[in-house]
Amino acid sequence: MSAFVGGICSAVAVMLLFHFKKQRGAEHLVICGLAISFLFGALTSYLIFSGDQRAASSVLFWSLGGLGLARWDNLPYALFSLLLLGAFILLRWRSLDGLLAGEQTAQSLGINVTRLRMEVFFCCALATSLLVALTGVIGFIGLMVPHMCRYFSGVKHLLLLPLCGLWGAVLLCGGDIVSRTLLAPQELPIGIITAGIGGLFIIILLARTVHKLSRAGSLPGADLNEGQTNARKSARACASVHAQFPHW
Numbered sequence: 001m002s003a004f005v006g007g008i009c010s011a012v013a014v015m016l017l018f019h020f021k022k023q024r025g026a027e028h029l030v031i032c033g034l035a036i037s038f039l040f041g042a043l044t045s046y047l048i049f050s051g052d053q054r055a056a057s058s059v060l061f062w063s064l065g066g067l068g069l070a071r072w073d074n075l076p077y078a079l080f081s082l083l084l085l086g087a088f089i090l091l092r093w094r095s096l097d098g099l100l101a102g103e104q105t106a107q108s109l110g111i112n113v114t115r116l117r118m119e120v121f122f123c124c125a126l127a128t129s130l131l132v133a134l135t136g137v138i139g140f141i142g143l144m145v146p147h148m149c150r151y152f153s154g155v156k157h158l159l160l161l162p163l164c165g166l167w168g169a170v171l172l173c174g175g176d177i178v179s180r181t182l183l184a185p186q187e188l189p190i191g192i193i194t195a196g197i198g199g200l201f202i203i204i205l206l207a208r209t210v211h212k213l214s215r216a217g218s219l220p221g222a223d224l225n226e227g228q229t230n231a232r233k234s235a236r237a238c239a240s241v242h243a244q245f246p247h248w
Helices: 002-019 026-050 053-064 072-101 103-108 113-135 141-153 157-181 190-218 222-244
Strands: none
Touching (some): 002 026, 002 113, 026 053, 053 190, 072 103, 103 113, 141 157, 141 190, 157 190
C-alpha cells in the first residue's frame, strides 16, 4: 500500500508540474519526470542516511534491484499488475495509437488527451509500484526493450506492448542468471547488470543517431530530403490513425 501511495504521489507531482508549463511537448514531460525523480531520490537518500544501519543496508540492496526476495506468495501482486496493464492495453490501444500522429490530431479524432495521460500515469504508477516493491529498482529495461521491439512489431501498441512485456521478461531473466553466476557464490544485484548494459545501449543509440545526422548533413539537398521524409512519415501516421478510427 505504501508503495502505491508513493507511486501515486510521484505521478501526481509530475502531472501537476507538467500541467503548469506553457509548452507541453514530450520532452517537457520527460524533464518533469526527471525533476521529480531527483527530488524523491534525494528524499530516499536522506531516509537511508538517517535511519538504522541494518535497515539502511537492506534498503540500499533493495534500491539496486534483484530477484533474491522473490517468493511464491508475491505472485498474486505481480499477476494483478500484469492483468491491469493488459486490460488497459485492450481498452486504450487505439487512443494510444492516435497520439502517434500528434496531440492536435488526436484531439481532432475525439481523444481526450488529458484524460488519457492521467489514465496512463495512474495505471502505470499502480503496476510499477507493486512490482518495484517486490524487486527493487531495476532500470534501463524499459528503455532498451521498446527500441528493440519496434523493429519487429512496428509502432502499434496492440502488438508493441505485449512484445515488450515478453522480451522484458526474457532480458530480466537473463540478467538474473548473469548476476547469480558472474561472482558465484555471491549474487550481484540485477540493477548493476542492467545499468551497465543500458549505458552501453544508450551510447550506441546516440552514436548511430549522430552518424545518421552527419551523413544526412553531408549530402546535397539533405534538408529538403529530410523535410520530405518527415512529411511522408507524418502522412503515413495520420493515414494509419484515421484507418483505425473510421467512425471519426
